[in-house]
Amino acid sequence: MMSNPSLIELVEASQYLISQIAKHPDFLALDYDPDLTIGDAKTALTYLQSEIESNQKPNTASSFSGQE
Numbered sequence: 001m002m003s004n005p006s007l008i009e010l011v012e013a014s015q016y017l018i019s020q021i022a023k024h025p026d027f028l029a030l031d032y033d034p035d036l037t038i039g040d041a042k043t044a045l046t047y048l049q050s051e052i053e054s055n056q057k058p059n060t061a062s063s064f065s066g067q068e
Contacts, residue, residue, distance in 0.1 A: 008056075011049045018042055 005013070021027050022038040 008049065008052050011045055011052065015042065015045050015049070018045070 018038060018041050022042075
């Protein structure tokens with residue numbers, strides 16, 4: 001049975017897929033002008049990744065605090 005990917009792995013995969021969509025010829029050929037853009041999606045994922053990483057750092061730091 002496959003294990004679930006971590007949230008950060010899913011965010012990174014989503015960032016990759018969105019970048020592939022943004023440069024795909026079929027996407028570029030669309031006359032598509034939504035309120036939210038590919039750039040907005042990239043920004044949202046970047047903010048989410050930053051939040052995930054900042055929430056993981058205190059856990060890592062606390063595990064090393066007794067080793068000085």
